[in-house]
Amino acid sequence: MPVFNQSRSNIIRLIFGALFLVITAQLFNLQIVSNKYKRQAQENALFQKRIYPNRGIIYDRKGKAILNNAILYDLVVTPSQVKNIDTSYFCQLLDIDTAEFRDRILDAKFKNGPFRPTIFEDLLPPDLYAKFEENIWKFPGFNLQERPIRIYPFNAAAHIMGYVGEVDSTILKRSNYSYQLGDYVGRSGLEQYYEKQLMGQRGIEFWIKDNKNRLVGHYENKALDTAPVAGKNLRTYMDIDLQQMAEKLLGNKVGAIVAIEPKTGGIIAMASSPDFDPNLLTGSDKQKNFAKLNLDVRSPLLNRAIKGQYPAGSTYKPLGALIGLDEGVITPASGYDCRGYYYACSHPVKCDEKNAGHAATLRLAIAHSCNSFFCNTFRQTLDNPALHSARKGLMKWKEYVNAFGLGHRIGVDLPSEDGGNIPDTTSYDKDYNHSWNSCTMVTMGIGQDKMLVTPLQMANSMCIVANKGYYYVPHFVEKVDGETNVDTLLNRYKTKHEVLTHIPEDVYDVVISGMQDVTEIGTAKAVRIPGINMCAKTGTAENYLVIEHRRTKLKNNAMFVCFAPRENPKVCIAVVVQNAGYGAAWAAPIGSLLIEKYLNDTLSATSAKKMEQISNTNLLPKYLVRLQFVADSSRAAIRAMQRHDSTNYMKYINPSTRAMMLDTLGRFKNGVPVPPVNPMLKPKTKIKIKEEDPSTR
Amino acid sequence: MNQKNAAISKGVDWSIVWIWFVLCGIGVTSIFAATYHEGDNIFQSFVSLKNDYSHQLLFFIFGGIIGTFILLTDSKFFTATANLLYAFGILLMLLVFPFHTRVMGTESIIRFGNAFQLQPADLCKLFVNLSLAKYLSRVDTDFSKTRSQLIATCIALAPAVLSVMQHELGLALVYFSFFIVMFREGLPANVLIIGFSFAVLVVATLVLDKNVLALILTGIAGLAIYILRRQVKRNRGILIFIVGIWFTCVGIQRFVVPFIFDHVFQAYQVKRIYDAIGKDYVPKDEKAALEIEQKSKGGKKDGNYNVKQSKIAIGSGGLIGKGLLKGTQTRYAFVPEQATDFIFCTIGEGFGFVGSMVLMGIYFLLLMRIVTIAERQRSVFSRCYAYGVASVFFFHLAVNVCMTIGLAPVVGISLPFISYGGTSLITFTIMLFILVRLDADRQMVLR
Numbered sequence A: 001m002p003v004f005n006q007s008r009s010n011i012i013r014l015i016f017g018a019l020f021l022v023i024t025a026q027l028f029n030l031q032i033v034s035n036k037y038k039r040q041a042q043e044n045a046l047f048q049k050r051i052y053p054n055r056g057i058i059y060d061r062k063g064k065a066i067l068n069n070a071i072l073y074d075l076v077v078t079p080s081q082v083k084n085i086d087t088s089y090f091c092q093l094l095d096i097d098t099a100e101f102r103d104r105i106l107d108a109k110f111k112n113g114p115f116r117p118t119i120f121e122d123l124l125p126p127d128l129y130a131k132f133e134e135n136i137w138k139f140p141g142f143n144l145q146e147r148p149i150r151i152y153p154f155n156a157a158a159h160i161m162g163y164v165g166e167v168d169s170t171i172l173k174r175s176n177y178s179y180q181l182g183d184y185v186g187r188s189g190l191e192q193y194y195e196k197q198l199m200g201q202r203g204i205e206f207w208i209k210d211n212k213n214r215l216v217g218h219y220e221n222k223a224l225d226t227a228p229v230a231g232k233n234l235r236t237y238m239d240i241d242l243q244q245m246a247e248k249l250l251g252n253k254v255g256a257i258v259a260i261e262p263k264t265g266g267i268i269a270m271a272s273s274p275d276f277d278p279n280l281l282t283g284s285d286k287q288k289n290f291a292k293l294n295l296d297v298r299s300p301l302l303n304r305a306i307k308g309q310y311p312a313g314s315t316y317k318p319l320g321a322l323i324g325l326d327e328g329v330i331t332p333a334s335g336y337d338c339r340g341y342y343y344a345c346s347h348p349v350k351c352d353e354k355n356a357g358h359a360a361t362l363r364l365a366i367a368h369s370c371n372s373f374f375c376n377t378f379r380q381t382l383d384n385p386a387l388h389s390a391r392k393g394l395m396k397w398k399e400y401v402n403a404f405g406l407g408h409r410i411g412v413d414l415p416s417e418d419g420g421n422i423p424d425t426t427s428y429d430k431d432y433n434h435s436w437n438s439c440t441m442v443t444m445g446i447g448q449d450k451m452l453v454t455p456l457q458m459a460n461s462m463c464i465v466a467n468k469g470y471y472y473v474p475h476f477v478e479k480v481d482g483e484t485n486v487d488t489l490l491n492r493y494k495t496k497h498e499v500l501t502h503i504p505e506d507v508y509d510v511v512i513s514g515m516q517d518v519t520e521i522g523t524a525k526a527v528r529i530p531g532i533n534m535c536a537k538t539g540t541a542e543n544y545l546v547i548e549h550r551r552t553k554l555k556n557n558a559m560f561v562c563f564a565p566r567e568n569p570k571v572c573i574a575v576v577v578q579n580a581g582y583g584a585a586w587a588a589p590i591g592s593l594l595i596e597k598y599l600n601d602t603l604s605a606t607s608a609k610k611m612e613q614i615s616n617t618n619l620l621p622k623y624l625v626r627l628q629f630v631a632d633s634s635r636a637a638i639r640a641m642q643r644h645d646s647t648n649y650m651k652y653i654n655p656s657t658r659a660m661m662l663d664t665l666g667r668f669k670n671g672v673p674v675p676p677v678n679p680m681l682k683p684k685t686k687i688k689i690k691e692e693d694p695s696t697r
Numbered sequence B: 001m002n003q004k005n006a007a008i009s010k011g012v013d014w015s016i017v018w019i020w021f022v023l024c025g026i027g028v029t030s031i032f033a034a035t036y037h038e039g040d041n042i043f044q045s046f047v048s049l050k051n052d053y054s055h056q057l058l059f060f061i062f063g064g065i066i067g068t069f070i071l072l073t074d075s076k077f078f079t080a081t082a083n084l085l086y087a088f089g090i091l092l093m094l095l096v097f098p099f100h101t102r103v104m105g106t107e108s109i110i111r112f113g114n115a116f117q118l119q120p121a122d123l124c125k126l127f128v129n130l131s132l133a134k135y136l137s138r139v140d141t142d143f144s145k146t147r148s149q150l151i152a153t154c155i156a157l158a159p160a161v162l163s164v165m166q167h168e169l170g171l172a173l174v175y176f177s178f179f180i181v182m183f184r185e186g187l188p189a190n191v192l193i194i195g196f197s198f199a200v201l202v203v204a205t206l207v208l209d210k211n212v213l214a215l216i217l218t219g220i221a222g223l224a225i226y227i228l229r230r231q232v233k234r235n236r237g238i239l240i241f242i243v244g245i246w247f248t249c250v251g252i253q254r255f256v257v258p259f260i261f262d263h264v265f266q267a268y269q270v271k272r273i274y275d276a277i278g279k280d281y282v283p284k285d286e287k288a289a290l291e292i293e294q295k296s297k298g299g300k301k302d303g304n305y306n307v308k309q310s311k312i313a314i315g316s317g318g319l320i321g322k323g324l325l326k327g328t329q330t331r332y333a334f335v336p337e338q339a340t341d342f343i344f345c346t347i348g349e350g351f352g353f354v355g356s357m358v359l360m361g362i363y364f365l366l367l368m369r370i371v372t373i374a375e376r377q378r379s380v381f382s383r384c385y386a387y388g389v390a391s392v393f394f395f396h397l398a399v400n401v402c403m404t405i406g407l408a409p410v411v412g413i414s415l416p417f418i419s420y421g422g423t424s425l426i427t428f429t430i431m432l433f434i435l436v437r438l439d440a441d442r443q444m445v446l447r
Helices: A007-033 A036-045 A087-094 A098-112 A126-138 A169-174 A189-193 A195-199 A240-249 A286-295 A313-327 A362-367 A371-382 A390-403 A425-432 A442-446 A455-467 A505-520 A583-600 A605-616 A623-643 A647-653 A655-661 A682-696 B002-009 B014-035 B042-048 B052-072 B075-099 B120-137 B146-165 B169-184 B189-207 B210-227 B229-234 B236-264 B267-276 B286-297 B303-315 B343-375 B380-404 B422-440
Strands: A046-051 A065-077 A118-124 A142-151 A164-166 A184-186 A203-209 A215-218 A234-236 A255-261 A266-273 A477-480 A535-547 A550-564 A571-577 B100-103 B106-112 B116-118
Touching: A007 B169, A007 B303, A007 B343, A007 B380, A036 A046, A036 B303, A065 A098, A065 A126, A087 A098, A087 A126, A098 A118, A118 A126, A118 A142, A126 A142, A184 A189, A184 A195, A189 A195, A240 A255, A240 A266, A240 A583, A240 A605, A255 A455, A255 A583, A286 A623, A313 A362, A313 A371, A313 A390, A313 A442, A313 A455, A313 A505, A313 A535, A313 A550, A313 A583, A362 A371, A362 A505, A371 A390, A371 A442, A390 A425, A455 A505, A455 A550, A455 A571, A505 A535, A535 A583, A535 A623, A550 A583, A571 A583, A583 A605, A623 A647, A647 A655, B014 B052, B014 B343, B014 B422, B042 B052, B052 B422, B075 B100, B075 B106, B075 B120, B075 B146, B075 B422, B106 B120, B116 B422, B120 B146, B120 B169, B120 B380, B120 B422, B146 B169, B169 B189, B169 B380, B189 B210, B189 B236, B210 B229, B210 B236, B229 B236, B303 B343, B303 B380, B343 B380, B343 B422, B380 B422
Parallel strands: none
Antiparallel strands: A046 A203, A065 A118, A065 A142, A164 A184, A203 A215, A234 A477, A255 A266, A255 A571, A535 A550, A550 A571, B100 B106, B106 B116
């Protein structure tokens, strides 16, 4: 009996063995062959937390931080931990109602699940933060989470500093995916241009998360973590006080100011108006504010100092003189008998001075800004007998002007600079079918016609004049903290551009003397600063704009270029006030005030008064009101058509509100019509009110 | 005293006792690794009896004490009380119906207060094993007779039926492992082959489209007739036999399997079976869908999730593993049920391929040793009992490990000596120590 069936024990052993073989094979497959599971385990349990370094700080020339970092706090909620909280008190703190509270909690659950923290309210204002900090223990499930943001302590230099925003797909692609979605990156200004220096190096922390995606602890005791490296600080040439003053002076005006230190090319101030508070683009209402700024027809986001293209007007004249002198078509003693018009071409060119002898010499012609003299000089330059043709003359002239930095991008360290326009023969060939002569573009001699320059170029050309022949590419950043010399980014700003050294110094002296005379006896004598020898040139440029399909002549642009002191130029300034009128009236005082402030470090009492007066003057072109109205009402109309909701649109149709919105004469104040000022009517209205008073009682 | 001690330890197979000790040690360590919380005082929590590993340690010690008592017992005690114990076991299982507590879908657990719970279906394996051995070793049992075979089958499967009625499918399946014992004692191989074929057919039914499967079956039948055409000419009986088999197979595939799935199994069990073979289960009606949803709501994700996480945990262990307490998957609760049914993940992740192979090696050693012991018994009772122990261990091991590595459906079957659970550990320990006791008296003929 015992021996019976004994062979079957081997079969059983075989079955047992087979199982172990199968298990071994599968374990081998899972643990040795397949890599999939290791990766999935990492995805399951590892969380790579990116640690963002502080971005670099931007300092001005005196070491004040213009762009700094601050920490704001987000209120985050982990829905599953929210228990027994005083909802009404909580809502009262945040100024929301309980329904909104419930909605947001539901929203958070939906977004990130109940176990992970979700932002409940982002970027708490400091006072609210203080309240929550004090009471956070009363609200289990709620936490305050740090969020570094950029702040602009001086509320100034918005266009120059730029702002940071989330990366978009193009930046992602261009960066070869070194950025990730949700990263912040400089989107304009220095923030964008010096992104690499400012961003620093991200750190990575490996965290372990559990089955509910909660972070449990550091992985491998931080052995694999890399610490973030803070961004490098930028030292700029800017003078934030001057910058603020420049922005203030441009208040309620459209225009731009550029102030450059000629010896280094460092930009001391660069203002563009209308501007905006840069802090608008950092806080929680960033998106909303950006949309608002973007829809403003006055384009506050546009940096007119590098993108605004203006006819140079009379500010070009010193350059015209230098070219004429160097070409030998005029001498310092040359003059022009101007009687108010330049008649040599078919269309007479008007000159603002009529009295004889105002252009007796070059120096006088500059001082009095004689149009006839410079039209003549320009024509002589083009028709230079040495060159045999106006065509060659124009190209030669263009060569000079380009060398002065006009007609091409100079290469300032800001993104999207514009180059202005200096026309060449092809453009005239096209317009005039190859038949043109020096008379065709004679007004180019006084900075009109097709010549367009940016305020930066104007300031830079003054640097060349002040330096007598050389310039450094204008730039903001003097040095990057901790940057070695290997970096080539700033080297191009350290090279001297000696472009016009063939013009001898005494020639420059003549022109500079003429420019000094502008402030002594000429167009800008009203803005002379006692004790400072300022060389300047005013400009009043005609300009046209296509408004509603009509080429409209607008009020003249006021321009002013200057440098001071004459003996040792420390600052060159270009001022453009769009559609303001005479350069001497509006631009020159601004330039002079800035020079006074920069060189003397203070303003005299009269200057301070003048400054207030200028900054309070509203010179916004009136057509902007209409343009804004057209833009807004069209948008409202489209919306009304698409959504069948005309509530918003009605106010553009209603005659009274319409009149208010289109008002440019100050007839309304805060939506209430201001009664016409008529001294005869005043007592009457007063009596009327008195009569009404008892009846109402 | 010394003499008596010598008498007790005489003939005891210490290798088995050592293997038991090592396996239980691994078990406590694994449960510790799976449930330890960062920052707990290790010593304190082991003594505190507040967590799983301290409980398991207690069961381990308790098991050791019981084992010692068993070694002190006379072997004849087991033969004498086998049938009585069986009756007791069945009674316990019947008592479950009025007194059960519903825990995680099964209705097979009786609770005594909060601390202790008993699963009679688990304990009953032991009694079935004794009783079956007793029946097979009876002098008047002629196992070559169908009647005896049927009685033996009834003894083995009666608790299985009760277990299914308690919605405890996993433990019910365990009782099928006793067919290995019967096979050893002379159950025709055909029965096992037919059983195996049936299993293959059921799986094929699930995996393949029913018409395709019917075509395949028809093809196989046609092929068989073609190959055996000479014999068929001589003997029409073969043809009828083949057609009969074909008819049965198609019948099973068409009607029996769907019937079992719809009426015998719970919807969630069907889903788990589908999950194991990697197919989506579409609940037949709203009630079944609701039931599945309820199952997955109670903290327990569906079987597919369990298997996936378990495979990730084991797979991420690599060659030598991440080390004790370093496994991210098991430490942070990605694998559900990791102290009980999925305890193998902790070992697979913590100690990798090498560790898993060592554990499997120990089990293999244990099984081979038990078979060797079985074959050296003089009495049929001891041999049958030994094979019963081996079969139950084998089945637990096969289903549990295959389940964690994605080769078998998820059914709640523990890993012997390692999974957390008092009943399970004590039952296995008693089974093993009775074997050691019987083996110590292998020269005796027990009936």
